[in-house]
Amino acid sequence: MAVFYSSARLRAQKQIENPKRILTMKKPLRHSSNRTPLALACAAALVSGSALAQEFTGLEEVIVTASKRTETLQEIGMSVTAISEREIENMGIDSYLDFAVRIPNLATAFQADGRFDANSPALRGVFGSGDKSSAATTGFYIDDVPITSALQPRVLDLQRIEVLRGPQGSLYGARSMGGTIRLITQQPSLDETYGSFHTTASSVADGDQNYAADGSLNIPLIQDKLGLRVAGYYGSISGVYDRVYDPTWTNYQTGEEVTGTTPAFDDNENVDDEKYWGGQVFMKWMVTEDLSITPKFMYQKIEADGLPFADVDPENMETPRFFDSEEPGEDEWWIASVVVNWSLDAGDITSTTAYYERDTEEFEEEHTFLDFIYGAAVGVPITPIESVLSTTSEYENVSHETRFTSSFDGRWNFTAGIFYADNQFVRGYPPAFQPGANQALNDAIGAPADIVPDDLIFITNQPEDVEELAIFGEVTFDVTDRLSLTAGGRWYDTTVDFESISDGFANGGPSEFSGSQSESGFNPKVMAAFDVTDDLNVYASAGKGFRIGGVNGQLSPTLCGDELDAVGLNPDDLRTYDSDELWSYEAGIKSKLANNRVSLNAAVFFIDWQDSLQVQRLACGFQVDANIGDVESTGFEVEMSAAPIEGLTIQLGFGYTETEVADAAGDGFPGYLKGDELHGIPDWTGTGSVEYVFPAFDSWDARLRADGNYYGESTSFNNGTVVDREAWEAINLRAGLMNETWDLTLFVDNAADERANLADNRSIAAEMPGRPRIVTNRPRTVGLEARYRF
Template identity: 55%
Template sequence: MRESNTSNLWRKLTGSTCFAALIATGALTPTAYAQEAEEAFGGLEEIVITASKREQTLQEAGMAVTAIGAQDLERMGATGFASFAVRVPNLGFGNESDGRFNSNSPAIRGVFGDNTTGFYIDDTPMPASIQPRVIDVARVEVLRGPQGSLYGARSMGGTIRLITQQPEYNEAYGSAHGTLSTVKEGTMNWSVDSSINIPVIDDKLALRLTAYAGGNSGVYDREYIPEWTNAQTGEVVENTGPAFDTHENVDSETFGGFQVVAKAEIAENVTFTPKFMYQKINADGLPFADISPDNFTEKRFFDTDEPGSDRWWLASGTINWDLDSGTVTSTTSYFDRYLNETEEEATFLHNLFNNVIGIPLDPLEAPLDESEAYTSLVHETRYTSALDGPLQFTAGVFYQRTKNHLQYPPALQVGLNNAIDAATGPGVAADCVNGFCLTTPDLIFVTDNFFNTKEYAVFGEVTYDITERVSITAGGRYFKTETDAVIDSDGFANSGKTHADGNTSESGFNPKIMVQANVSDDVDVYASASKGYRIGGVNGNVPEDLCGDELDVLAGPSDAEHDTFRAANRTYDSDSLWSYEAGVKTTLADNRVSLNASAYFIKWSDIIQQNRLGCGFQYKNNAGQAEVKGFEIEMMAAPIDGLTMTFALGYAHAEITDAGGTPGVTVGDKIQGVPNWTVAASSEYIFPVSNDLEGLLRADFNHYGRSFSSNNGDQRERPAWTALNLRAGVIKEEWEITLFVDNVTNTHANMADSRSIAAETPGRQRIVTNRPRTIGLDVRTRF
């Protein structure tokens, strides 16, 4: 790949300066140690979380929680989900849907699949696929294990919460932040953001404003394929499409957004907090590697752009009413998202005709578009007690209505009818006898999908202190869900026009029980059993002509058996699991060390399995059972003032125990997307350089063990991978200037398989991977 002179110069400057800074600050370390020894040691800071919907310290919470505060997020250079996810034990990566923007599917403790991990911004549940920038965030909380009682559906594996900064009444202050970097295989990246807190009326009204913008260089190049091989004759054929020069950095992107939050005291002890958040990403192409994660060249017949955009906004209002006996919190929010993406499908269609159907045609350009409009209305009101005595409780009601309009506009491969007729005879393309239902000329695929879901719930938890040191918590959530769908499709890939509709309705109860004991002032132990669930849904069409061979295997060889199979799989029910967990939380060495550990066992029933077929379509069904067992260890230490170290270790053994009759799935298969080991460690040292200047050294390391993914019925091993980030800088009064190197070893990780918007071309899987080595400068000021 060619790089600009500016990029090369910047890389040399930042690389040399960062290396010099590391040496210089390292040389000052002995002096710093001597100075620090004279000062009093402060120990670890207390971390307050709201995972149980009431304030408590991290060490008090009777659950496995990873909490990352605002300063730690800033110092590690966190920008999005992947930045902090590597810090969390037993948190895996996955891609369950089409394309890029709608496919992120994190898995906690081996519970993999779409909608298994809850994602919240403050009190609002959001699609786990969104990728909000980590800007003006107070902390991130990752709750491991099912959260069925307090958080409901989509939290059967755990919940990720982004807690945003709130306005303050009596102080005006703000911050500004910028980065400039260069990425190997690409050119320049940049970002700027700023936040400001504005008191409007003392003790009555305050505003908090945040805005950000930036751009990331692409790293993939598109290269022309000049010829192809006729699968019938072995003849090498020249590509008749227009030749093009290598198109560099085709996956560049820009992003921007803002947040506006107000806090107003509208009555004595009553506050109202309205909030509006907006974000948009524009991408030039899909950031996926072909075949292997270290391949940065996309070989194509045509220079077909694959742009996309993702725009969403969230409006919410929260009322907090503080009473002598507790707090009433009521939140109503509305979320609106629109995304669209394009992928070239000429390569897939050419392979289909040449190698499967047996009609070698010259490549014809064929872009495929996908768009999705998603809205969600959510309301939750809860009461959290603050009673005198041994009894405390939380009780609330919840409602969510989501509407999802998934659309593939008419995808045309111009000239296909004529090409087929020229190769096989006039009228064959449209006769619907030979597998070609091109009754609408050149139409490959079009579909309109409407999904509506409603969820109602009543939930609560009660904690009773049996003694001063032993408590028991019991709770649960009664829920009712309704889902209906209408799906209309047409085109060659759909075997002509089809209509499908269906609805599901379910209700149930998810219980939880926990016993917790304060063995001493520094040691807590707990044991819990809890249930989690995930909402069912409705499937689309699996076309006869294109998927007939696979339907023969799934259902039987006759058309009647195919119809029976499709009718039986029109809908699928919710799945559920029981999780059993025991843990210990300790504070050691005069508050210099915290050491937490947990072990768990999960029994998962009626698993909703995504069955991806080689014909490019897929369906979901309830099949089989699985077990997951493992453990986690998390440690934080501050051996001397200024030095903070963290370590996290996770292990998950997740496998199928009952295949449930699903073809291609056998007992003992590993659950997809689940690394067997996760390891993360960080070390940050801040030391005095002069009277008004401090130095900063930081390293972040992570390791993911091997895992498996599946596409087109083929289970694939994803190798283990390791990454290292380094940062060195100086802090002076309100300024921080840091040089950083992300992905120091330039690791190319296979993080997931992309299903592709069209269908995976055999032998050319598209792989989700991390960014190559990035070197840059980070500047932050507070005022």
């Protein structure tokens, strides 16, 4: 989709940004909603841009590189949402969730442990776990570098965001069976010095102040030969949850509420405070007119004081606890990459080599779950004893891709390449003790039962090494000037080596196992595209997606054995899971209407998913990835952009997804019986924006904008119970003044202060039945931001 830019506005934007930079923007989020109340004043508010307009030229083309070649959004044969740099700024997007809830048919859930490894994006109902890279269903890229889908980088110094729906198995590989999200960064300019500085301050309901600052600078070190671009940022986000003293504990054998003896503590406010900082250094060296080398380094770190989860209800801002235990967390990652591009008469050779490393650590006090286990499962209730559990994850990924993209003058063109990656992932739980637990249990029984030897609750170390080799390509043949056919695919060979060493009460004692999985195969893709007119294109495609198998680790037979026996499952059989695959069929239209004042794009799809891999949360508090059977997903997306008059732009979009277990595995996995829907997938998603830019005074323009999103009903499956999640909607308002140098904006995010259940998170410790930990959106936030360009 495209957005309105007058020719005068474009000239001003080029001066503000960089006349040498390609303006690949012009499209923010497609948006709007469906049947809901959101039709939303959403489509009613106003905002964006910078005007300075005189000549009304309607909608601008949107340039994307989703197919690894430069194309306009209207001619690419797939459903793609592209958000430009200007729209990223105008919408106030600076994090993953800011844009994810505004993409039709993009579901956002947090299915794994904790806050940093839980993000599990899903496109068109193709849902997977976020904590293990091999279990992801949505590819996540920064430029051409694959990263873990659980990562939530700050959305800064970007040229655009691209969201590709449908399996990208031919060009992007194993983890893109549902689609791919790409963050495209700004490139260094070789001939102009320019930069910007941006700062924001705001206040959040139920919390305190937020503030952030970021900036970028581009310097041509050697004119037309060597350019340098640097960017950095720092921010502080106020927490909104308060830890309060709960003087009672539950005897889970009798159901009695017992008054404890732990000393009371004062309310600990905003326990989920967070600070973050990072930056990047980017160089581009034109060795010759045709050969460039572009090294880049990116870094980010987050320090959090506590877990940002609500207890039981998303509107509950208090977390009652028996102990005032600190529950901090850290997430640190960096990427070093080198891109070599050689332009030939016949096309471009592009080679990308990258190293990606990420480390996380999180803490949580777990006595609540242990009290439940001692009382309800073991039958020996004891007075609560403090126990802090921690978890760590370590990622190291080396990747390399070399491809050739042709630019022939004839009817044939193709892209072909080779890809290699070695991804090492280690999930660890350092020794977690509950000092005095074993003695307390012995005293309660009146005998040395030794239920918790050495007071060790849990320890595990689980390294996993995934190695991938792939050869990929796509060939396009122009049958006529209007009809083109594309065929391609990806041959892959994968190996997964794994090991798991665990011990402790929650593990049922010591366990150890190791193994290896290997697979090879081919993912084909075919597409036909037809230009009905110069302004109306239609296409149809079929493609295969694939995901690598992996390892869960040990499930405690002590805690989970009876539950699994009831449904005919063996804990040992769930230590690993097999790969899964799907076929996706899509048809769509791309159109420009009303003399290029309106663009309307739509797509319908059907997905046949074999041996679908899903996260299964058991009533014993543990979770596993398991192949639950065959799943079907059907739905559509519609996206519209309009520039009815000069200065006014309207964006609307909505999507619908229906999933169903068509054939359950075995006797049916708990929570996934035949006819059930997949959990975590909203039925309807909608988004919309209205923006109006008009002259204010002197050289200043005024901007009014409103953005809205709708996220439909969905379900989750926790502790053996299906939980319904209600639909929710939010509206963001922005008003400001701007000229060629300054951009000043007053904003209100989540203006109606909607408190939504985004996902039922298991946090870090195993979840106690009846106390889900809920991931919520941010409460109403009011603030002011300023941007200065030079």
